[in-house]
Amino acid sequence: MALPRLALDGERRVVAGVCGGIARALGADVTLVRVVFAVLALGGGAGILVYLALWAYARARRAWFAVLLAVVASALVLSAVGLSGSGVLGLVLVAAGLWLALRRGGSLRPDTRVSYWGLALAAVGVAIAVPGGTPTLLAPGAIGAALVLLVGPWLWRLVLDRDAERSARVRSEERAEVAARVHDSVLQTLALIQRHAQEPQRVAALARRQERELRGWLYGDLPIGNGAASVVAALSAAAADVEEVHGVRVELATAGDCPVDERVEAAVLAAREAMTNAAKFAGVGEIDVYAEVTEDAVAVFVRDRGSGFDRAGVPPGRRGLVDSVERRLERAGGCATITSAPGEGTEVELRVPRDGSS
Amino acid sequence: MKPRIVLVDDHALFLAGVRAELGDAVEVVGTAGTVADAVPLIKEADPDVVLLDVHLPDGGGDAVINAVALERPAVRFLALSVSDAAEDVIAVIRAGARGYVTKTISGEELAQAIERVRSGDAVFSPRLAGFVLDAFRAGERVGGDSELDELTAREREVLQLIARGYMYKEIAARLHLSVKTVESHVSSVLRKLQLSSRHELTRWATRHRLV
DSSP, rough: OOOOOOOSSSSOOSSSHHHHHHHHTTTOOOHHHHHHHHHHHHTHHHHHHHHHHHHHHHHOHHHHHHHHHHHHHHHHHHHHHHHOHHHHHHHHHHHHHHHHHHHHHHHOOTOOOOHHHHHHHHHHHHHTTTTTOOOTTTTHHHHHHHHHHHHHHHHHHHHHHHHHHHHHHHHHHHHHHHHHHHHIIIIHHHHHHTTTTTTTHHHHHHHHHHHHHHHHHHEEEEEETTSBHHHHHHHHHHHHHHHHHHOOOOEEEEEEBBBBBBHHHHHHHHHHHHHIIIIIIISSSEEEEEEEEOOEEEEEEEEOOSSSOOGGGGGOOOOIIIIIIIIHHHTTOOOEEEOOOOSEEEEEEEEEETTTOO | OOOEEEEEEEEEHHHHHHHHHHHHHGGEOOOOOOOOOOOOOOHHHHEEEEEEESSETTTEHHHHHHHTTTOOOEEEEEEEEEOOHHHHHHHHHHHTOEEETTSOOOHHHHHHHHHHHHTTTOEEOHHHHHHHHHHHHTOOOOOOOGGGGGHHHHHHHHHHHTTTOHHHHHHHHTTTOOOOHHHHEEEEEHHHHHHHHHHHHHHHHHHHHHH
């Protein structure tokens, strides 16, 4: 929330062009601004001081000097209106204290530093002004204004922070999604390329395929690894990929079919990752995959009779299971259940709700 | 005694592969590549089990079963295929095949499947289980006048586990049943599949053809 920028108006100037500058910055009539200054000048010369203050600010950007002049000017106006000396002093102190508080802390949030000096000054000001015989409305008004000034920025900042937090969360979810995709595709391919470094043809084929996939995902908005429109087609493609890349057999069984939407795509990608995991770590040549599409959900089971594993023994750096399977399903509003024990194989159950049913 | 089998498949390479994989677990008494060759061969050889491709150049596997079943009721059929449309597989099963396995099956498993079919049990591969679950899907029933038109909850459960790749033994352990009970559930599903006259099977097949 930037304030309108004040610049002196050299063309329409009478003295230094301050009124013209304000009129332009605010989009107001220059005559109106001049009248306001003239009226203020009647209040003990306050208008002149404010004019000087703004001129100094516009010329040299000396904020503190402008503020000092403005404070003196307000004091003059207030005493011209008929406040007692202590009342004016009190209000000036309140204003100065608030200014300090805002400048130093700017907010009252617990985790940011508050200017205690500023708050103390404001408090002293209130203490002087209240018993100083000021008009009865003024003291509560000053306190109210002080509260608004103190709490206002704080509330404002809270709102800004909340927006910032939300967009940060969205960003981090997007990053997780990208990381999961990259893990499933590029990192897997790179691992394979390393393993087959002695076979140039194989390496070239892997690289070509990966390139096609990445292009499809980046520019064509295709689900990575397949552009299929139905669950069964997408899973068949994923199964064929895993068979081709890892040299295992994937036995795919299905009951029902449905179009691939975002959630279903998450399940397909997770299933693909689960198949890849089984192919790499289970140490068996066959993986069973079963997909069941009902009215309200899609369930995919990926099972192997391999070595199995102990969840507690998986190193934290291995992202496949957590990011590509569990977190991905969570983001899609579904859930993943992994059942495994050493020596007893592994079954990954993936479940996502279908659109319109949740 | 080793089961006597006939192989019916038009892919010579596949025939040779199966022969090699099965080794001496079975006795292959004949092979054929078309419906026209298969029918007289099966009648002549009278094998225990016929391994039958779902698709043949001159017709479906169900044509072979329909032509042979009356004359040789003791011959059992096991459908075998790479990847087929659900309705074609169901058609072969409804014609009388006792099971369906995919060609990716290992030699050892195939030998077990043949043995099971010979002794009168049903052999459901995961894929067939999925097809059958789809065909008998809950909530798509219109008439429902016969118990043949519906799977029981237990049968559904067993089929789901088969589809997920569990073996009978594993299913039995998981559901706290005996292997025999699991087998009888599967046989009962097969019977329903073959005997049910429910419209939904037709409707389902039609829908699949259209989709």
